[in-house]
Amino acid sequence: MQSELATGTIPSQNVEPVLVAGENAHAGHKDNSENKKFAIWLFLSSESILFSVMIAAMLLVRWQYPEEHALLNIPLTSLSSFVLLGSSYMVVRALAGIQAGNRKKFTRSLFLVVALGIVFLGFQVYEFQVLAHEGLRLNSGPFGFAFFTLTGFHGFHVIIGVVWALRVFINALNGQFTATDHFGVEFFGLYWHFVDVVWIFIFTIIYLL
Amino acid sequence: MTMQDIREAVADIGQTSPEEAKPTPTQQSDVEVGHGPNEGIYFSTFLLLAALTVAEVLVTYIPGLKAPLLFGLMVAKVWLVVSFFMHLRYDRPILRWVFVIPILLGVIVSLALSPLVQ
Numbered sequence: 001m002q003s004e005l006a007t008g009t010i011p012s013q014n015v016e017p018v019l020v021a022g023e024n025a026h027a028g029h030k031d032n033s034e035n036k037k038f039a040i041w042l043f044l045s046s047e048s049i050l051f052s053v054m055i056a057a058m059l060l061v062r063w064q065y066p067e068e069h070a071l072l073n074i075p076l077t078s079l080s081s082f083v084l085l086g087s088s089y090m091v092v093r094a095l096a097g098i099q100a101g102n103r104k105k106f107t108r109s110l111f112l113v114v115a116l117g118i119v120f121l122g123f124q125v126y127e128f129q130v131l132a133h134e135g136l137r138l139n140s141g142p143f144g145f146a147f148f149t150l151t152g153f154h155g156f157h158v159i160i161g162v163v164w165a166l167r168v169f170i171n172a173l174n175g176q177f178t179a180t181d182h183f184g185v186e187f188f189g190l191y192w193h194f195v196d197v198v199w200i201f202i203f204t205i206i207y208l209l
Numbered sequence: 210m211t212m213q214d215i216r217e218a219v220a221d222i223g224q225t226s227p228e229e230a231k232p233t234p235t236q237q238s239d240v241e242v243g244h245g246p247n248e249g250i251y252f253s254t255f256l257l258l259a260a261l262t263v264a265e266v267l268v269t270y271i272p273g274l275k276a277p278l279l280f281g282l283m284v285a286k287v288w289l290v291v292s293f294f295m296h297l298r299y300d301r302p303i304l305r306w307v308f309v310i311p312i313l314l315g316v317i318v319s320l321a322l323s324p325l326v327q
Contacts, residue, residue: 041304193290
């Protein structure tokens with residue numbers, strides 16, 4: 001026995017394996033997905049700080065320039081809010097679709113996310129054009145600078161989101177993602193909902209308040 | 210210690226008692242993440258968000274209570290999106306802090322800058 005202990009050799013009969021290969025792989029995959037989710041939340045956290053500071057800067061000039069604030073188009077941005085909320089709903093509908101194995105619902109919902117994202121951007125471009133026509137520009141003063149920096153930066157995030165959604169949509173058409181493997185959709189969803197959350201803040205604090 | 214004892218000890222590695230086999234709260238939340246809310250909850254959340262947005266626009270016509278009502282409605286909308294659409298309600302608690310702390314920092318920055326407003 002002492003010789004067995006000394007050499008570290010233990011007979012393997014009646015010894016069950018602690019982890020089989022499949023379990024090990026599954027555990028690693030799950031841990032990896034949880035790490036990825038934590039990473040994207042950290043990314044969104046850093047984005048929150050960036051937008052918070054921009055909103056704070058906008059609040060600084062918001063009360064000093066009531067004439068410029070009166071130019072903002074509330075009915076149009078209200079419609080934009082519904083469009084973005086609708087797109088967020090389509091993202092979770094797509095997620096529910098792929099989780100249930102319903103590919104038709106999944107791809108249709110993703111298509112609508114792309115379409116609604118483009119509609120939102122169209123509204124924003126139109127709003128910027130009207131404001132520019134009325135004299136409010138990026139270089140027209142503190143209000144214009146703060147407003148266009150904030151809303152433009154948000155619009156830039158929507159552009160990234162639309163491109164990302166298009167990529168996810170094309171991958172979905174190519175047969176990627178399954179009921180058990182759809183992390184890509186979930187991560188895109190987190191980003192898109194974050195963009196929606198930022199718009200909720202902007203719409204209320206900058207436009208309505 | 211005999212060789213039989215060593216064999217039994219090695220065989221016990223990886224075996225869990227019934228109590229240990231029960232998922233911890235964290236493990237339970239991980240399981241729930243995969244399922245999350247059902248589509249009925251998603252649709253109800255969307256309808257509620259749309260209703261709150263309409264309420265926000267209507268509230269702007271109430272001069273005295275406009276600001277507090279708008280902030281309340283905004284917080285409710287953010288909570289709905291983050292809890293149900295982003296599944297934070299079903300995720301690990303640490304992710305809630307990762308989201309909430311930067312927002313609190315933003316509020317502190319806003320309050321710190323507020324004396325500059327003339």
